Amino acid sequence: MNYQDFITIEPGKRGGKPCVRGLRITVYDVLDYLAAGMTPEQIVAEFDYLTLDDIRACLAYAADRERHQLVQGA
Known part of the structure; x- marks a missing residue:
């Protein structure tokens, strides 16, 4: 799953989350x-307004962030 097709970051929306x-x-x-x-x-x-793919994208995004945190902190 390419979560980048589902997850957006906009500075003016929800504090850039x-x-x-x-x-x-x-x-x-x-x-x-x-x-x-x-x-x-x-x-x-x-x-x-959410889909199961949206939920999967959130999980994929979180997994990717965790993976990058572990690499940087190693």
């Missing part, structure tokens, strides 16, 4: 819902 497809929902919001126990299907049902 990474958002899903230019919407006002951040990657952090989606990850927080998952961490709280919501399934991807529940998130999509609650936020009808």
Whole structure:
């Protein structure tokens, strides 16, 4: 999955945090819902403008950031 097709960063939107497809929902919001126990299907049902691909893109973005942090800190 190429999360770059789904995750956008705009300085004037949500303080420049990474958002899903230019919407006002951040990657952090989606990850927080998952961490709280919501399934991807529940998130999509609650936020009808999100797709399962959006959820996967958030996970891929987070994994990529983590991978880069580990490399820089090594």
